[in-house]
Amino acid sequence: MSWESFFQNLSNGISLGGLYALIAIGYSMVYGILRLINFAHGDIFMLGAYIAFYGMLIFSLPWWLSLIVSIILTAFIGILIDKGAYKPLRNAPRISALITAIGVSFFLENLGLVVFGGRPKGFYRPHIFDEIITIKGVRILSLTFYSLVITAIFLVLLFYIVYRTKTGLGMRAVSTDMETARLMGIDVDKIISITFAIGSGLAAVGGVLWAMKYPQINPLMGIFPGLKAFIAAVLGGIGSVGGALLGGFILGIAEIMLVAFMPQLSGYRDAFAFLILILILLVKPTGLLGVEVKEKA
Amino acid sequence: MLKIEDLHVFYGGIHALKGISLHVPKSKIITLIGANGAGKSTTLRTITGLVKAKKGSIKFLDEEILGYPAHKIVHMGIAMAPEGRKVFPNLSVLENLKLGAYFRTDESSIEKDLDWVYELFPRLKERKKQKAGTLSGGEQQMLAVGRALMSKPDLLLMDEPSLGLAPLLVKEIFEIVQQINEEGRTILLIEQNAKAALKIAHYGYVLETGRIILEGTGQELLNNEDVKKAYLGEA
Ligand SMILES: Nc1ncnc2c1ncn2[C@@H]1O[C@H](COP(=O)(O)OP(=O)(O)OP(=O)(O)O)[C@@H](O)[C@H]1O
Ligand SMILES: [Mg+2]
Numbered sequence: 096m097s098w099e100s101f102f103q104n105l106s107n108g109i110s111l112g113g114l115y116a117l118i119a120i121g122y123s124m125v126y127g128i129l130r131l132i133n134f135a136h137g138d139i140f141m142l143g144a145y146i147a148f149y150g151m152l153i154f155s156l157p158w159w160l161s162l163i164v165s166i167i168l169t170a171f172i173g174i175l176i177d178k179g180a181y182k183p184l185r186n187a188p189r190i191s192a193l194i195t196a197i198g199v200s201f202f203l204e205n206l207g208l209v210v211f212g213g214r215p216k217g218f219y220r221p222h223i224f225d226e227i228i229t230i231k232g233v234r235i236l237s238l239t240f241y242s243l244v245i246t247a248i249f250l251v252l253l254f255y256i257v258y259r260t261k262t263g264l265g266m267r268a269v270s271t272d273m274e275t276a277r278l279m280g281i282d283v284d285k286i287i288s289i290t291f292a293i294g295s296g297l298a299a300v301g302g303v304l305w306a307m308k309y310p311q312i313n314p315l316m317g318i319f320p321g322l323k324a325f326i327a328a329v330l331g332g333i334g335s336v337g338g339a340l341l342g343g344f345i346l347g348i349a350e351i352m353l354v355a356f357m358p359q360l361s362g363y364r365d366a367f368a369f370l371i372l373i374l375i376l377l378v379k380p381t382g383l384l385g386v387e388v389k390e391k392a
Numbered sequence: 393m394l395k396i397e398d399l400h401v402f403y404g405g406i407h408a409l410k411g412i413s414l415h416v417p418k419s420k421i422i423t424l425i426g427a428n429g430a431g432k433s434t435t436l437r438t439i440t441g442l443v444k445a446k447k448g449s450i451k452f453l454d455e456e457i458l459g460y461p462a463h464k465i466v467h468m469g470i471a472m473a474p475e476g477r478k479v480f481p482n483l484s485v486l487e488n489l490k491l492g493a494y495f496r497t498d499e500s501s502i503e504k505d506l507d508w509v510y511e512l513f514p515r516l517k518e519r520k521k522q523k524a525g526t527l528s529g530g531e532q533q534m535l536a537v538g539r540a541l542m543s544k545p546d547l548l549l550m551d552e553p554s555l556g557l558a559p560l561l562v563k564e565i566f567e568i569v570q571q572i573n574e575e576g577r578t579i580l581l582i583e584q585n586a587k588a589a590l591k592i593a594h595y596g597y598v599l600e601t602g603r604i605i606l607e608g609t610g611q612e613l614l615n616n617e618d619v620k621k622a623y624l625g626e627a
Contacts, residue, residue, distance in 0.1 A: 261490075261494065264483075264487060264490060264491060264494070265491075265494060267480075267482075267483060267487075268480055268483070268491050268494075271480045271481070271482055271483070272478060272480060274442060274478075275474065275478040275480070276491075277440075277441075277442065277461075277462035277463055277466075278440060278442070278462060278466060278471075278472050278474060278478075279466065279491045279492060279494045279495075279539075279543075280463045280466035280467050280494050280495035280543060281463055281491075281494055281495070282461075282463045283463070386482075
């Protein structure tokens with residue numbers, strides 16, 4: 096493989112990995128606080144894409160404004176899903192919440208089929224993302240580059256919130272020990288809502304960038320990216336924000352490289368992700384950066 | 393300041409508190425002693441709203457707080473240094489202390505209180521960047537107390553602060569409890585170390601399997617024959 100094409104694949108891998116990371120963080124943060132795998136997270140990602148789609152189509156908003164509106168509305172939907180579906184089960188056995196999450200996922204997918212229709216819709220890709228840029232002879236789509244820049248901006252913002260603000264300190268306290276966090280005067284319900292809002296908002300960013308990449312959307316588009324991001328979160332160590340980031344990039348790069356180096360295996364691309372999941376569960380179930388988490392009763 | 397009346401708490405079928413009543417007047421040290429499983433921690437956890445009561449009343453500054461969420465009770469001025477320290481092991485000493493002041497917004501006086509806690513526990517200052525999980529048991533206890541103080545509580549609940557500490561450190565902790573009290577804070581103290589607790593307490597209650605069986609001033613209880621036999625290890 097030539098140096099140029101290696102670099103091209105690498106940049107594709109990093110950009111895909113960034114999208115996985117954006118989604119994986121939501122899984123990981125919610126798990127860190129509630130010990131719940133929010134299986135509806137991939138569908139929240141789908142909603143993020145649709146909101147931006149309609150923002151541009153019906154309200155003729157510029158792409159960046161659609162993105163912001165989508166982040167805000169999707170964050171709000173995330174909070175509503177928690178309050179409506181998961182909060183009533185906070186003291187129930189964890190399996191109930193897990194099954195409910197699967198139910199919410201099916202509900203959103205089917206709601207999407209009814210409301211948006213099953214036919215894929217073409218997603219508008221703004222011109223600045225539609226150019227070919229050449230860096231030292233390596234030709235890449237400008238979207239690949241900008242997608243990474245946008246991802247990086249939101250990740251920096253996220254890390255700032257989690258590690259530099261009081262709210263972030265509260266989030267870290269709640270995820271370590273919810274009961275003692277209450278004793279600190281932390282309103283745990285509020286922290287949980289903020290967590291869902293942040294996770295869902297990042298999923299919306301991922302959804303919009305994903306939609307521009309392909310560039311089409313359908314109500315079931317969240318299933319595979321959601322599963323992959325879940326695998327990325329487990330790979331990095333579910334519950335850890337840094338782990339989700341690492342897992343996302345590793346999975347994205349590995350997937351693209353597999354296809355690049357062994358094109359004959361490209362049909363197994365999705366299976367490959369699951370192979371990674373099985374391996375990590377066998378070798379290091381806590382994930383790369385994960386620590387043993389105490390199971391909450 | 394705190395008035396508990398006829399408090400009943402159940403854990404499933406277990407009747408852990410069978411109608412206790414106690415009174416914590418302002419600026420005093422009140423102690424609650426009793427054997428393992430008597431219900432001491434349950435009492436404190438019910439006051440802070442971590443455990444729900446079935447029946448009874450808990451009034452703080454004449455306001456009924458039973459049924460309030462825990463964070464609201466903390467905002468009202470009650471803090472707890474819980475049993476088993478419960479520091480956040482993955483956070484630094486400084487972050488733990490800041491969590492104690494989480495709901496406060498008066499940033500400049502938070503800084504002052506931080507200095508005050510460091511003065512009480514100089515070891516915490518030396519270790520402020522260290523992860524709390526790497527502190528020794530005694531240091532973690534200091535952190536738990538310091539963290540509770542960071543909320544500037546009117547009422548401080550302490551659940552066995554001397555547990556697992558070396559004798560010298562136990563003495564130090566009790567001195568600090570007295571010092572905090574002299575600064576005007578009210579304290580409800582739970583102790584296995586009944587003798588030391590009764591010595592510094594203005595008033596004490598003896599709890600036995602969910603009932604208060606005896607009460608009196610610290611001195612009275614120290615001289616009581618039953619207390620001597622059951623809790624002070626004297627014949
Ligand atoms: N979460 C719980 N579920 C069921 N039973 C509980 C629970 N917590 C406490 N109990 C029971 O309630 C009773 C009182 O417990 P509590 O922790 O209040 O005792 P304690 O006086 O603090 O004892 P110790 O000195 O050992 O700390 C015990 O019989 C205990 O087994
Ligand atoms: Mg106890």
